Amino acid sequence: MELELKNISVTLSNKKILKSINLKVENGEFISLLGASGCGKSTMLKTIAGIIKQSEGSILLGGNIADKIPAYRRRTVIVFQDFRLFPHMTVLENISFPLKMLCIHKSQRRKEAIELLKKVKLEGYEDRHVNKMSGGQMQRVALARALAAKPIVLLLDEPFSSLDINLRKDMRELVLKLQREYKITTILVTHDQEEALTMSDRIAFMHNGHIEQYDTPENIFKNPVNTIVADYFLEGAYIHGEIINNKFISDLFNFNINKENGKYKCLIRPLAVKVNKDDNSNFEVIEKVYQGDNYLLKLNNTSSNLGLESIVPDSVDIVEGDRVNIELEKDKLIFIRE
Numbered sequence: 001m002e003l004e005l006k007n008i009s010v011t012l013s014n015k016k017i018l019k020s021i022n023l024k025v026e027n028g029e030f031i032s033l034l035g036a037s038g039c040g041k042s043t044m045l046k047t048i049a050g051i052i053k054q055s056e057g058s059i060l061l062g063g064n065i066a067d068k069i070p071a072y073r074r075r076t077v078i079v080f081q082d083f084r085l086f087p088h089m090t091v092l093e094n095i096s097f098p099l100k101m102l103c104i105h106k107s108q109r110r111k112e113a114i115e116l117l118k119k120v121k122l123e124g125y126e127d128r129h130v131n132k133m134s135g136g137q138m139q140r141v142a143l144a145r146a147l148a149a150k151p152i153v154l155l156l157d158e159p160f161s162s163l164d165i166n167l168r169k170d171m172r173e174l175v176l177k178l179q180r181e182y183k184i185t186t187i188l189v190t191h192d193q194e195e196a197l198t199m200s201d202r203i204a205f206m207h208n209g210h211i212e213q214y215d216t217p218e219n220i221f222k223n224p225v226n227t228i229v230a231d232y233f234l235e236g237a238y239i240h241g242e243i244i245n246n247k248f249i250s251d252l253f254n255f256n257i258n259k260e261n262g263k264y265k266c267l268i269r270p271l272a273v274k275v276n277k278d279d280n281s282n283f284e285v286i287e288k289v290y291q292g293d294n295y296l297l298k299l300n301n302t303s304s305n306l307g308l309e310s311i312v313p314d315s316v317d318i319v320e321g322d323r324v325n326i327e328l329e330k331d332k333l334i335f336i337r338e
């Protein structure tokens, strides 16, 4: 186990920001802390790094209690959104700095720093001052400098959010490539669900200072433990019902489904709704929204007032005002216990 948080609570200005957090991260794992603004993601990262002191609980790094180790000796490095490079130094000096702190000999420092520059595709930029570089280039220098510190755990605090969309994609790929090459245990803070889903081995979904669910991307998307997690990924309509002997029974839909007996909320996301024109149906298309290569249809059930949405190809001939028959794709429905 590379990192373990045991019952970590953090109080700042008399406000409890983190509430009894438990988290285990395996050696070489890439995990994301995901959640809405203000849920405590950055506070958690800073607490792991020793920049913020927890009021309760313990942090274990590589199996050893790290609570009394000061931030500069913890071997946990944070890459911040605003890079925090040394502006008066060149690229090479920035990357060499942590190597100097690790007491590595000058000639070896230069060799290692140049090697890292190659890894982040900045060969030839050794003598450039960092304040003469673009945001994307500064981000690469920050990443190389973080790797130079040979951290036990690499902490990334929304590192891509200031980059434009194409650069963000390139940086995500570069970070993942280096993370796998160096097999470095990494924690990414993000509020971007796509980023978390595509990059992580596991996602810790946070809400209001708690971890609501810690799971693989696939599980957290398909089997959210509650509506807070479910709605963050993709909203839809909820219908209440009961499963009795592998049959879901509700006021609107009844169908066979292989699940334990009990009361459930069934989340119907747009991807689960297929439609066909049917003049006798109670569902009416009230809006058709162009989304690039498809349309979102907003539907309303005229007798129950249930609103549903469906994604259809841009070639579809359904228009606003049409009546449509609904077919649910059962493997795309989400069931949450009541």
Ligand SMILES: Nc1ncnc2c1ncn2[C@@H]1O[C@H](COP(=O)(O)OP(=O)(O)OP(=O)(O)O)[C@@H](O)[C@H]1O
Residues within 6 Å of the ligand: 012, 013, 015, 017, 035, 036, 037, 038, 039, 040, 041, 042, 043, 044, 191
């Ligand atoms: N030094 C502080 N004193 C008091 N409250 C703080 C302090 N730092 C952060 N907070 C509060 O703690 C809560 C969590 O903040 P934090 O920055 O950890 O959230 P976050 O999930 O990273 O948010 P964001 O995505 O916006 O960066 C917020 O309500 C914030 O206002």
